[in-house]
Amino acid sequence: MAVKVRIPSPLMKLTNNQSEVTAEGATIADLFNNLESQFAGIKDRICEENGTPRRFINIYLNEEDIRFLEGENTAVKEGDEVSIIPAIAGGLV
Amino acid sequence: MSKLKMNSQLSKEDLEPACPLISEPSILTEIGNTPLIRIKNIGKEVEGVEIYAKAEWRNAGGSVKSRPALKMIEDGEKSGKLTKDKIIIDSTSGNTGIAYALIGKAKGYKVNLVMAANVCKERKGVMANFYGAEIITSSPFEGSDGAIRLCQKIYNENPELYFMPDQYNNDSNWKAHFETTAREIWSQTQGKITHFAAGIGTGGTIMGNTRGLRDLNPDIKCYAIEPSEDLHGIEGLKHMESSIVPGIYKESELDGKIGVSTEDSYKMVERLEKEEGILVGHSSGAALHGALELAKQIKKGVIVTVFPDSCDDCYIRSGHFKEYMESLHD
Numbered sequence: 001m002a003v004k005v006r007i008p009s010p011l012m013k014l015t016n017n018q019s020e021v022t023a024e025g026a027t028i029a030d031l032f033n034n035l036e037s038q039f040a041g042i043k044d045r046i047c048e049e050n051g052t053p054r055r056f057i058n059i060y061l062n063e064e065d066i067r068f069l070e071g072e073n074t075a076v077k078e079g080d081e082v083s084i085i086p087a088i089a090g091g092l093v
Numbered sequence: 094m095s096k097l098k099m100n101s102q103l104s105k106e107d108l109e110p111a112c113p114l115i116s117e118p119s120i121l122t123e124i125g126n127t128p129l130i131r132i133k134n135i136g137k138e139v140e141g142v143e144i145y146a147k148a149e150w151r152n153a154g155g156s157v158k159s160r161p162a163l164k165m166i167e168d169g170e171k172s173g174k175l176t177k178d179k180i181i182i183d184s185t186s187g188n189t190g191i192a193y194a195l196i197g198k199a200k201g202y203k204v205n206l207v208m209a210a211n212v213c214k215e216r217k218g219v220m221a222n223f224y225g226a227e228i229i230t231s232s233p234f235e236g237s238d239g240a241i242r243l244c245q246k247i248y249n250e251n252p253e254l255y256f257m258p259d260q261y262n263n264d265s266n267w268k269a270h271f272e273t274t275a276r277e278i279w280s281q282t283q284g285k286i287t288h289f290a291a292g293i294g295t296g297g298t299i300m301g302n303t304r305g306l307r308d309l310n311p312d313i314k315c316y317a318i319e320p321s322e323d324l325h326g327i328e329g330l331k332h333m334e335s336s337i338v339p340g341i342y343k344e345s346e347l348d349g350k351i352g353v354s355t356e357d358s359y360k361m362v363e364r365l366e367k368e369e370g371i372l373v374g375h376s377s378g379a380a381l382h383g384a385l386e387l388a389k390q391i392k393k394g395v396i397v398t399v400f401p402d403s404c405d406d407c408y409i410r411s412g413h414f415k416e417y418m419e420s421l422h423d
Contacts, residue, residue, distance in 0.1 A: 008234045010323040056326020056355050085211050085233045086324050
């Protein structure tokens with residue numbers, strides 16, 4: 001099923017400058033693999049080698065952080081929206 | 094629960110950030126003159142190098158950003174651009190905002206802060222609750238650059254309402270360090286500093302200290318520490334190649350840049366806790382990791398870096414600090 005994925009600015013150069021893309025899959029992990037097949041290199045930027053999201057990257061399914069759901073095994077359905085949000089950067093020193 | 098051993102070289106008072114709840118004008122005299130800490134255990138394998146760090150959480154407001162915030166506001170007052178009827182507005186990822194809010198409350202100004210919605214909620218809460226600043230959120234997908242753009246838009250719509258320090262382009266930012274931090278470091282090392290290395294966010298810390306220290310000894314080598322990749326989790330630091338480059342940041346004046354990964358920064362925060370007993374934020378982990386890389390290269394010298402803030406619940410969501418806090422109540 002098709003799910004809308006929102007891409008943060010630093011990764012948009014991998015998605016042909018698109019801030020929203022569509023990915024296919026039944027779980028968040030499937031979506032990451034599908035994104036990788038569309039945009040080579042993107043999965044490594046989001047995930048550790050074992051497939052879990054890197055510590056400083058938050059993945060939201062609609063309004064919920066997937067860490068409070070079932071992580072990368074969280075199921076997704078048609079019409080869901082997934083957001084990839086990095087920690088804030090800039091302006092501290 | 095067993096008590097976690099804190100191998101701390103610092104007193105309890107020195108470990109705690111200076112975040113006063115009472116905003117009296119006298120609090121502004123507690124900005125600057127922070128301790129310089131010798132890093133005793135991490136890096137001791139590089140025998141010819143001594144590493145020191147400025148404990149900037151000791152500033153009133155809890156971070157290094159109190160220095161430039163105070164100078165930008167006071168220079169605004171002196172120039173006549175900031176008057177009592179104006180609202181102070183700026184974009185921030187946290188610490189500058191806390192500083193503006195504290196100083197604004199002490200001096201009687203309203204403060205509006207534009208922050209990306211993914212800045213830690215705890216930090217926003219500290220500012221809003223303690224010091225009464227109004228928070229305006231920008232898109233979490235655009236990070237600090239989105240906050241910069243939204244702040245500029247709000248200002249442009251009603252410029253007569255606001256004083257916008259614009260920390261990324263305000264010379265008072267770096268001058269705060271030229272006039273205070275650099276001189277403190279010189280005096281605290283008795284002029285023995287050979288290398289300075291600090292993280293880049295607005296570039297104020299690195300540019301002001303580089304110019305200030307070289308004013309005292311032109312041979313001091315200065316290095317910027319930055320995240321090694323564009324998508325990173327070192328809150329407060331900027332990856333320059335992929336960001337809006339601040340107007341005050343002049344890379345050509347530096348001796349080089351040191352890239353640090355998010356994972357290495359986080360690991361160094363944990364090492365600082367375990368090996369030095371110092372609880373700091375991620376940007377301090379990046380600073381020490383960078384300083385350690387520099388130590389391995391130079392093999393001999395006195396390196397000074399800057400620890401921008403201490404850890405708080407925002408940074409330490411889990412792990413040893415939480416366990417330690419819980420153990421205090423046992």
